[in-house]
Amino acid sequence: MGTSEPTESRSGGIRLIEAPALELDADALLADFTRYFGRTLGRQEIFSESPYVYFALVYTIRDRLIARWNRTTRALDSSNHRRVYYLSLEFLMGRLLTNALLSLGVYEACEQALQRLGVSLSVVFESEHDAGLGNGGLGRLAACFLDSCATLRLPVVGYGIRYQYGMFRQRIEHGYQMEEPEPWLREGFPWEIERLEHAQIVSFGGRKEIIVDADGAERVQWVDTHDILAVPYDVPVPGYRNDFVNTLRLWSAKATSAFDLEEFNAGDYTQAVAAKNDAENITMVLYPNDASESGKSLRLRQQYFLVSASLKDTLADWTRRNGPHFSKFAEQNCYQLNDTHPAIAVPELMRLLVDEHGLDWDEAWRITREVMAYTNHTLLPEALETWPVAMLSSMLPRVMDMIYEINARFLDEVAERWPGDVERLSRMSLIEEDGEPRVRMAYLAIVGSRSINGVAELHSKLLQRGLFRDFAEIWPTRFNNKTNGVTQRRWLAACNPGLAELITSKVGNSWITDLDALSALSTHADDPEFQLAWRSRKLANKRRLARYVEAETNIALDPDMLFDVQVKRIHEYKRQLLNVLHAIHLYDEIKRTGASDCPPRAILIGGKAAPGYVMAKNVIKFINDVASVINSDPAVADRLRIVFVPNYNVSVMETICPAADLSEQISTAGKEASGTGNMKFMMNGAVTIGTLDGANIEIREAVGADNFFLFGLTVEDIEQLRSCYDPNAIIAADAAFTRVMHRIEVEHLGGEDANVKAAIVAAIRNSHDPWMIAADFRSFVDAQHRVGQAFLDLDTWTRMSILNTAASGRFSTDRTMREYNDDIWHLTPIAS
Numbered sequence: 001m002g003t004s005e006p007t008e009s010r011s012g013g014i015r016l017i018e019a020p021a022l023e024l025d026a027d028a029l030l031a032d033f034t035r036y037f038g039r040t041l042g043r044q045e046i047f048s049e050s051p052y053v054y055f056a057l058v059y060t061i062r063d064r065l066i067a068r069w070n071r072t073t074r075a076l077d078s079s080n081h082r083r084v085y086y087l088s089l090e091f092l093m094g095r096l097l098t099n100a101l102l103s104l105g106v107y108e109a110c111e112q113a114l115q116r117l118g119v120s121l122s123v124v125f126e127s128e129h130d131a132g133l134g135n136g137g138l139g140r141l142a143a144c145f146l147d148s149c150a151t152l153r154l155p156v157v158g159y160g161i162r163y164q165y166g167m168f169r170q171r172i173e174h175g176y177q178m179e180e181p182e183p184w185l186r187e188g189f190p191w192e193i194e195r196l197e198h199a200q201i202v203s204f205g206g207r208k209e210i211i212v213d214a215d216g217a218e219r220v221q222w223v224d225t226h227d228i229l230a231v232p233y234d235v236p237v238p239g240y241r242n243d244f245v246n247t248l249r250l251w252s253a254k255a256t257s258a259f260d261l262e263e264f265n266a267g268d269y270t271q272a273v274a275a276k277n278d279a280e281n282i283t284m285v286l287y288p289n290d291a292s293e294s295g296k297s298l299r300l301r302q303q304y305f306l307v308s309a310s311l312k313d314t315l316a317d318w319t320r321r322n323g324p325h326f327s328k329f330a331e332q333n334c335y336q337l338n339d340t341h342p343a344i345a346v347p348e349l350m351r352l353l354v355d356e357h358g359l360d361w362d363e364a365w366r367i368t369r370e371v372m373a374y375t376n377h378t379l380l381p382e383a384l385e386t387w388p389v390a391m392l393s394s395m396l397p398r399v400m401d402m403i404y405e406i407n408a409r410f411l412d413e414v415a416e417r418w419p420g421d422v423e424r425l426s427r428m429s430l431i432e433e434d435g436e437p438r439v440r441m442a443y444l445a446i447v448g449s450r451s452i453n454g455v456a457e458l459h460s461k462l463l464q465r466g467l468f469r470d471f472a473e474i475w476p477t478r479f480n481n482k483t484n485g486v487t488q489r490r491w492l493a494a495c496n497p498g499l500a501e502l503i504t505s506k507v508g509n510s511w512i513t514d515l516d517a518l519s520a521l522s523t524h525a526d527d528p529e530f531q532l533a534w535r536s537r538k539l540a541n542k543r544r545l546a547r548y549v550e551a552e553t554n555i556a557l558d559p560d561m562l563f564d565v566q567v568k569r570i571h572e573y574k575r576q577l578l579n580v581l582h583a584i585h586l587y588d589e590i591k592r593t594g595a596s597d598c599p600p601r602a603i604l605i606g607g608k609a610a611p612g613y614v615m616a617k618n619v620i621k622f623i624n625d626v627a628s629v630i631n632s633d634p635a636v637a638d639r640l641r642i643v644f645v646p647n648y649n650v651s652v653m654e655t656i657c658p659a660a661d662l663s664e665q666i667s668t669a670g671k672e673a674s675g676t677g678n679m680k681f682m683m684n685g686a687v688t689i690g691t692l693d694g695a696n697i698e699i700r701e702a703v704g705a706d707n708f709f710l711f712g713l714t715v716e717d718i719e720q721l722r723s724c725y726d727p728n729a730i731i732a733a734d735a736a737f738t739r740v741m742h743r744i745e746v747e748h749l750g751g752e753d754a755n756v757k758a759a760i761v762a763a764i765r766n767s768h769d770p771w772m773i774a775a776d777f778r779s780f781v782d783a784q785h786r787v788g789q790a791f792l793d794l795d796t797w798t799r800m801s802i803l804n805t806a807a808s809g810r811f812s813t814d815r816t817m818r819e820y821n822d823d824i825w826h827l828t829p830i831a832s
């Protein structure tokens with residue numbers, strides 16, 4: 001560094017040029033910022049809210065990342081390191097600026113530089129749109145994984161889709177959810193770099209043709225296809241202060257010029273333009289369903305588009321470095337499939353290896369099985385993806401051939417092991433035959449992978465005993481668990497600087513890359529002075545959240561109230577309804593008895609419902625209607641508040657999780673695969689009220705039963721109760737529950753929309769309610785009472801809060817990524 005001349009080097013005979021290194025001090029940053037702002041962007045008026053200030057700052061920072069990014073890419077290029085490709089339809093990155101500043105270690109220098117111009121860095125942050133390219137947990141997990149891999153110097157490339165419209169923006173109108181498109185790219189996304197030179201062609205439709213090649217062998221060709229160009233946009237993923245920068249490569253669909261011409265020559269100009277539109281539609285919008293399958297062919301096109309472009313890209317890179325030899329391919333490459341969404345990678349890799357690279361079936365299958373690994377994220381059988389054979393056959397005829405062949409060979413294996421067991425054959429077939437034939441994507445992923453993992457201990461165990469039992473029986477060693485995590489760089493250091501600083505003052509800053517170091521906090525859990533400081537940081541965060549809530553909803557919150565928070569997608573299994581029933585119960589208690597032994601409480605609920613999920617939307621309306629009655633009743637004014645926080649997303653969570661006292665993790669046992677919000681809250685010193693579900697179980701083990709509010713039926717209880725479940729009897733036998741239902745049914749609390757109310761009441765009173773809300777009411781209310789008592793004793797509560805943060809070490813994605821690497825990936829960290 002320190003030289004001002006460009007340097008040159010060579011790579012595979014190609015001349016490389018590297019711009020001189022850039023300094024990281026405030027003066028250098030200021031000089032570059034000023035040049036970008038005044039020259040490149042041509043602006044003069046400078047104020048914190050100006051979008052151009054944000055752009056000029058990102059360019060300044062991006063330049064510094066690019067130098068490190070190029071170095072990382074070169075280190076990877078020059079040697080045959082084993083690599084991982086993380087294939088995901090979702091990367092919920094949120095904002096990138098704060099993270100980039102922290103990673104480079106230029107946060108303070110930037111703040112100073114901008115201060116000299118009278119610009120406030122924290123205001124500039126607000127100019128950035130969230131990159132909302134995901135629905136929820138699964139997409140955010142992918143983003144946390146990338147952060148940890150870069151920090152651990154693991155060569156992992158994320159492959160995803162550059163949706164023009166990410167997750168919709170949620171507005172609440174008269175209590176109802178309204179969806180609005182989120183054109184996050186409209187003003188440009190300054191972090192990305194277009195790489196036309198790496199564009200790939202992805203084919204659809206067409207037909208198969210048998211040809212005889214030069215050696216007289218018959219080969220199948222896929223012809224008359226509709227081709228679409230996949231253009232990659234690369235986003236840098238910086239590691240924490242390690243000069244290492246990985247890549248997130250997002251594909252965008254463009255019509256090929258050949259495609260246009262074809263139609264144009266046929267003489268139909270408007271047809272040509274329509275076809276171009278069609279092609280570019282593929283990457284237009286993220287599907288906003290977070291569980292149930294949509295079954296739309298555009299979604300399948302998205303999946304194949306991502307998979308085919310990414311596989312071709314990695315194969316092109318391989319042959320560039322190794323020539324057309326694949327004997328070492330499996331040793332050097334691994335594809336991690338984020339759920340079944342990219343599972344079509346299994347037959348597509350087979351197709352590419354056999355049809356386009358000339359490998360024989362057995363060799364191609366050996367490779368495919370060695371390189372693929374599949375992560376499952378759900379236990380809900382209705383959420384398991386299947387695609388109609390008819391749709392696959394017409395959209396991707398050659399891929400469907402591969403699936404048939406994989407299935408035939410697999411079923412031969414099964415038949416050999418269990419001769420005559422026809423029942424088992426149809427159970428395990430990759431093709432579901434009752435009704436319209438459909439491909440079972442999870443089975444396809446399992447058969448094609450060397451590793452299949454769940455995302456929390458309970459989830460992985462239940463998968464092997466339930467949904468995937470037959471497969472675990474044939475291949476027990478392929479099944480494993482990798483408990484989720486979250487990155488502490490975003491979810492503590494960046495979003496909660498106040499608490500982070502206090503923690504560092506006690507135990508040093510090693511926790512930023514070694515979260516287990518937080519355990520040293522536990523020795524200070526009873527220190528009155530430390531407790532006082534802890535409370536004051538929490539209070540400051542609660543004030544900030546209260547300001548945000550008031551600005552968004554006009555509802556004022558007293559920061560001394562117990563902040564009781566449930567934010568996540570709205571889904572019946574997550575039981576936001578149970579939370580509301582408790583709110584009504586508290587309301588009823590305060591009105592009837594004064595409930596003087598309960599602390600003032602603010603119940604905050606936030607989350608999006610899939611636009612087509614009627615019941616989830618009913619729940620939102622119901623929450624808002626209950627809230628408006630309670631919030632306008634002067635009798636409970638300073639005792640109880642209910643807030644529906646609109647447009648919950650990554651950035652909103654960054655304000656919410658530092659301010660929570662209580663984290664609601666109340667899903668029906670056996671339904672939430674893991675949960676990751678639970679971990680963010682814990683890290684920030686919230687105490688959990690939760691069922692024995694997903695990662696809650698591991699959270700409770702880590703923090704100790706005394707520091708966790710457990711309630712509800714277990715998976716086994718639920719199974720047993722199901723056949724004789726009688727919610728009406730449960731309600732009748734419980735006076736408090738009866739009063740709650742009376743408030744709803746007779747006094748019309750929350751019943752502004754009679755249809756919504758009827759649907760809610762029917763769900764609670766339904767003896768076939770899959771989520772068994774009534775079954776857990778009493779135990780939930782009792783646990784909430786214990787929460788209230790504990791909160792009233794400041795020392796007790798603060799101690800629990802500190803112990804939760806102290807025990808959160810295991811829930812870092814740094815740990816998760818080490819486990820993936822030790823058990824599945826086997827990558828060597830890239831030396832510095």
Ligand code: 26Q
Binds near residue numbers: 291455
């Ligand atoms: C399926 C078909 C068509 C369109 C969309 C989808 C779709 C999209 C997203 C299906 C599922 C998802 C997302 C699922 C998800 O977020 N699951 C969550 O994953 C987290 C990370 O492992 C877990 O912590 C949560 O428990 C799990 O619910």
